[in-house]
Protein backbone atom coordinates (compact mmCIF):
# COMPACT_ATOMS: atom_id res chain seq x y z
CA UNK A 1 0.00 0.00 0.00
CA UNK A 2 1.37 3.44 -0.97
CA UNK A 3 1.28 6.41 1.44
CA UNK A 4 -0.48 8.51 -1.25
CA UNK A 5 -4.21 8.05 -1.89
CA UNK A 6 -5.16 10.36 -4.75
CA UNK A 7 -8.69 11.79 -4.92
CA UNK A 8 -8.18 15.09 -6.81
CA UNK A 9 -11.87 15.87 -7.37
CA UNK A 10 -12.72 15.24 -3.72
CA UNK A 11 -9.69 17.30 -2.67
CA UNK A 12 -11.05 20.32 -4.56
CA UNK A 13 -14.64 19.89 -3.41
CA UNK A 14 -14.21 18.89 0.26
CA UNK A 15 -12.73 22.15 1.66
CA UNK A 16 -15.71 24.07 0.21
CA UNK A 17 -18.19 21.63 1.71
CA UNK A 18 -16.38 21.88 5.04
CA UNK A 19 -16.52 25.69 4.97
CA UNK A 20 -20.28 25.52 4.45
CA UNK A 21 -20.85 23.01 7.26
CA UNK A 22 -18.48 24.95 9.56
CA UNK A 23 -20.97 27.80 9.58
CA UNK A 24 -23.83 25.43 10.39
CA UNK A 25 -22.12 24.08 13.50
CA UNK A 26 -19.09 22.16 12.28
CA UNK A 27 -16.67 24.62 13.89
CA UNK A 28 -18.43 24.22 17.23
CA UNK A 29 -18.16 20.44 16.87
CA UNK A 30 -14.40 20.73 16.28
CA UNK A 31 -14.09 22.90 19.42
CA UNK A 32 -16.02 20.27 21.37
CA UNK A 33 -13.85 17.48 19.94
CA UNK A 34 -10.58 19.09 20.98
CA UNK A 35 -11.47 20.91 24.22
CA UNK A 36 -9.03 19.87 26.95
CA UNK A 37 -6.65 17.98 24.64
CA UNK A 38 -3.04 18.11 25.78
CA UNK A 39 0.44 16.77 25.14
CA UNK A 40 1.59 15.13 21.92
CA UNK A 41 -1.29 14.49 19.52
CA UNK A 42 -1.63 12.37 16.38
CA UNK A 43 -4.30 13.54 13.94
CA UNK A 44 -5.16 10.89 11.39
CA UNK A 45 -6.56 11.85 7.99
CA UNK A 46 -6.20 15.55 8.69
CA UNK A 47 -7.52 16.61 5.27
CA UNK A 48 -6.90 20.30 4.60
CA UNK A 49 -6.33 21.00 8.29
CA UNK A 50 -9.81 22.06 9.39
CA UNK A 51 -9.09 21.03 12.98
CA UNK A 52 -5.80 22.91 13.30
CA UNK A 53 -7.26 26.29 14.46
CA UNK A 54 -9.20 24.46 17.18
CA UNK A 55 -6.28 22.89 19.08
CA UNK A 56 -6.01 24.28 22.62
CA UNK A 57 -2.78 25.63 24.09
CA UNK A 58 -2.12 22.53 26.20
CA UNK A 59 -1.20 20.62 23.04
CA UNK A 60 2.60 20.58 22.67
CA UNK A 61 2.74 19.12 19.15
CA UNK A 62 0.38 17.70 16.51
CA UNK A 63 1.60 15.11 14.02
CA UNK A 64 -0.97 15.27 11.21
CA UNK A 65 -1.06 12.32 8.80
CA UNK A 66 -2.78 12.84 5.43
CA UNK A 67 -2.47 10.54 2.40
CA UNK A 68 -4.16 12.72 -0.25
CA UNK A 69 -1.43 14.95 -1.78
CA UNK A 70 -3.55 18.03 -2.63
CA UNK A 71 -5.25 18.02 0.77
CA UNK A 72 -1.87 17.48 2.40
CA UNK A 73 -0.47 20.58 0.63
CA UNK A 74 -3.37 22.63 1.98
CA UNK A 75 -2.79 21.15 5.45
CA UNK A 76 0.85 22.31 5.31
CA UNK A 77 -0.39 25.85 4.63
CA UNK A 78 -2.95 25.60 7.46
CA UNK A 79 -0.25 24.29 9.83
CA UNK A 80 1.72 27.51 9.37
CA UNK A 81 -1.26 29.45 10.83
CA UNK A 82 -2.07 26.99 13.63
CA UNK A 83 -1.97 28.06 17.29
CA UNK A 84 0.18 25.02 18.21
CA UNK A 85 3.09 23.32 16.37
CA UNK A 86 1.75 21.02 13.63
CA UNK A 87 3.92 18.70 11.52
CA UNK A 88 2.14 17.36 8.43
CA UNK A 89 3.26 14.08 6.86
CA UNK A 90 2.13 11.44 4.38
CA UNK A 91 0.83 8.13 5.68
CA UNK A 92 -2.09 5.76 5.81
CA UNK A 93 -4.16 4.78 8.81
CA UNK A 94 -3.71 1.05 8.42
CA UNK A 95 0.11 1.21 8.61
CA UNK A 96 1.44 4.09 10.69
CA UNK A 97 5.19 4.60 10.57
CA UNK A 98 5.21 5.76 14.21
CA UNK A 99 6.56 4.19 17.43
CA UNK A 100 4.42 2.35 19.97
CA UNK A 101 3.00 4.41 22.84
CA UNK A 102 4.38 7.68 21.48
CA UNK A 103 1.24 9.89 21.69
CA UNK A 104 -0.90 11.25 24.53
CA UNK A 105 -3.95 11.61 22.30
CA UNK A 106 -5.19 10.71 18.82
CA UNK A 107 -7.83 12.54 16.80
CA UNK A 108 -10.05 11.23 14.02
CA UNK A 109 -12.69 13.46 12.50
CA UNK A 110 -14.78 12.26 9.56
CA UNK A 111 -12.05 9.76 8.69
CA UNK A 112 -13.00 6.25 9.82
CA UNK A 113 -15.89 6.38 7.34
CA UNK A 114 -13.29 6.52 4.55
CA UNK A 115 -10.30 4.36 5.49
CA UNK A 116 -10.26 1.00 3.75
CA UNK A 117 -9.85 -1.00 6.94
CA UNK A 118 -11.16 0.93 9.95
CA UNK A 119 -10.65 -1.89 12.46
CA UNK A 120 -7.00 -2.15 11.40
CA UNK A 121 -6.76 1.67 11.70
CA UNK A 122 -8.13 1.51 15.26
CA UNK A 123 -5.55 -1.16 16.11
CA UNK A 124 -2.82 1.16 14.81
CA UNK A 125 -4.21 4.11 16.79
CA UNK A 126 -4.25 1.95 19.91
CA UNK A 127 -0.66 0.88 19.25
CA UNK A 128 0.74 4.42 18.96
CA UNK A 129 -1.18 5.76 21.99
CA UNK A 130 0.32 5.41 25.44
CA UNK A 131 -1.79 3.42 27.96
CA UNK A 132 -4.48 5.80 29.18
CA UNK A 133 -4.07 7.98 26.08
CA UNK A 134 -7.17 9.55 24.57
CA UNK A 135 -8.91 8.80 21.31
CA UNK A 136 -11.02 11.83 20.37
CA UNK A 137 -13.49 11.15 17.57
CA UNK A 138 -16.02 13.07 15.49
CA UNK A 139 -17.54 10.73 12.94
CA UNK A 140 -20.71 10.13 11.02
CA UNK A 141 -22.00 6.68 11.83
CA UNK A 142 -24.70 4.05 11.32
CA UNK A 143 -28.15 5.29 12.36
CA UNK A 144 -30.25 3.80 15.11
CA UNK A 145 -33.59 3.23 13.38
CA UNK A 146 -34.26 0.35 10.97
CA UNK A 147 -35.44 2.84 8.35
CA UNK A 148 -32.26 4.91 8.50
CA UNK A 149 -30.00 1.84 8.45
CA UNK A 150 -31.83 0.46 5.40
CA UNK A 151 -31.49 3.86 3.69
CA UNK A 152 -27.77 3.98 4.56
CA UNK A 153 -27.20 0.47 3.16
CA UNK A 154 -28.73 1.53 -0.17
CA UNK A 155 -26.71 4.76 -0.14
CA UNK A 156 -23.50 2.83 0.45
CA UNK A 157 -23.88 1.19 -2.97
CA UNK A 158 -22.91 4.51 -4.62
CA UNK A 159 -21.68 6.83 -1.84
CA UNK A 160 -18.08 5.55 -1.74
CA UNK A 161 -17.71 6.28 -5.48
CA UNK A 162 -18.96 9.85 -5.05
CA UNK A 163 -17.08 10.70 -1.85
CA UNK A 164 -13.59 9.17 -2.07
CA UNK A 165 -14.38 5.90 -0.32
CA UNK A 166 -16.66 7.34 2.37
CA UNK A 167 -19.31 4.93 3.75
CA UNK A 168 -22.39 6.06 5.65
CA UNK A 169 -23.41 2.80 7.35
CA UNK A 170 -20.33 2.04 9.43
CA UNK A 171 -20.90 1.35 13.17
CA UNK A 172 -17.68 3.22 13.98
CA UNK A 173 -18.78 4.00 17.54
CA UNK A 174 -19.30 0.28 18.21
CA UNK A 175 -15.92 -0.60 16.69
CA UNK A 176 -14.16 1.94 18.93
CA UNK A 177 -15.81 0.42 22.01
CA UNK A 178 -14.73 -3.10 20.98
CA UNK A 179 -11.16 -2.37 19.85
CA UNK A 180 -9.37 -1.86 23.17
CA UNK A 181 -10.80 1.53 24.16
CA UNK A 182 -13.13 2.51 27.01
CA UNK A 183 -15.62 5.19 25.99
CA UNK A 184 -15.66 7.98 28.58
CA UNK A 185 -18.19 10.22 26.87
CA UNK A 186 -20.12 10.28 23.63
CA UNK A 187 -22.78 12.56 22.20
CA UNK A 188 -25.01 11.47 19.31
CA UNK A 189 -26.76 13.97 17.04
CA UNK A 190 -27.88 14.55 13.47
CA UNK A 191 -25.88 17.01 11.36
CA UNK A 192 -26.24 19.15 9.34
CA UNK A 193 -29.86 20.24 9.76
CA UNK A 194 -31.79 19.17 6.67
CA UNK A 195 -35.38 18.86 5.50
CA UNK A 196 -34.55 15.88 3.30
CA UNK A 197 -33.25 12.66 4.90
CA UNK A 198 -29.45 12.61 4.78
CA UNK A 199 -27.84 9.18 5.11
CA UNK A 200 -24.68 10.84 6.50
CA UNK A 201 -26.58 12.77 9.19
CA UNK A 202 -26.10 10.52 12.25
CA UNK A 203 -22.94 11.75 14.02
CA UNK A 204 -21.07 11.12 17.24
CA UNK A 205 -18.51 13.18 19.12
CA UNK A 206 -16.71 11.18 21.77
CA UNK A 207 -13.69 10.55 23.91
CA UNK A 208 -12.38 7.05 24.58
CA UNK A 209 -9.34 5.99 26.58
CA UNK A 210 -6.83 3.35 25.48
CA UNK A 211 -7.12 0.32 27.80
Ligand SMILES: C[S@@+](CC[C@H](N)C(=O)[O-])C[C@H]1O[C@@H](n2cnc3c(N)ncnc32)[C@H](O)[C@@H]1O
Pocket residue numbers: 005014018044045046047048049050051065066067068071091092093094108109110111114115116
Ligand atom coordinates in the same frame (compact mmCIF):
# COMPACT_ATOMS: atom_id res chain seq x y z
C1 LIG B 1 -13.92 13.68 4.88
S1 LIG B 1 -12.22 13.94 4.92
C2 LIG B 1 -12.00 14.56 6.58
C3 LIG B 1 -10.78 15.41 6.71
C4 LIG B 1 -10.55 16.01 8.10
N1 LIG B 1 -10.26 14.99 9.08
C5 LIG B 1 -11.70 16.85 8.56
O1 LIG B 1 -12.17 16.67 9.69
O2 LIG B 1 -12.13 17.73 7.81
C6 LIG B 1 -11.58 12.26 5.04
C7 LIG B 1 -10.08 12.24 5.13
O3 LIG B 1 -9.63 10.91 5.38
C8 LIG B 1 -8.46 10.70 4.63
N2 LIG B 1 -8.24 9.26 4.44
C9 LIG B 1 -8.88 8.42 3.61
N3 LIG B 1 -8.36 7.18 3.68
C10 LIG B 1 -7.35 7.25 4.60
C11 LIG B 1 -6.42 6.30 5.12
N4 LIG B 1 -6.42 5.03 4.71
N5 LIG B 1 -5.53 6.73 6.03
C12 LIG B 1 -5.53 8.02 6.46
N6 LIG B 1 -6.39 8.96 6.01
C13 LIG B 1 -7.28 8.58 5.08
C14 LIG B 1 -8.76 11.42 3.33
O4 LIG B 1 -7.60 11.65 2.55
C15 LIG B 1 -9.41 12.69 3.85
O5 LIG B 1 -8.46 13.68 4.16
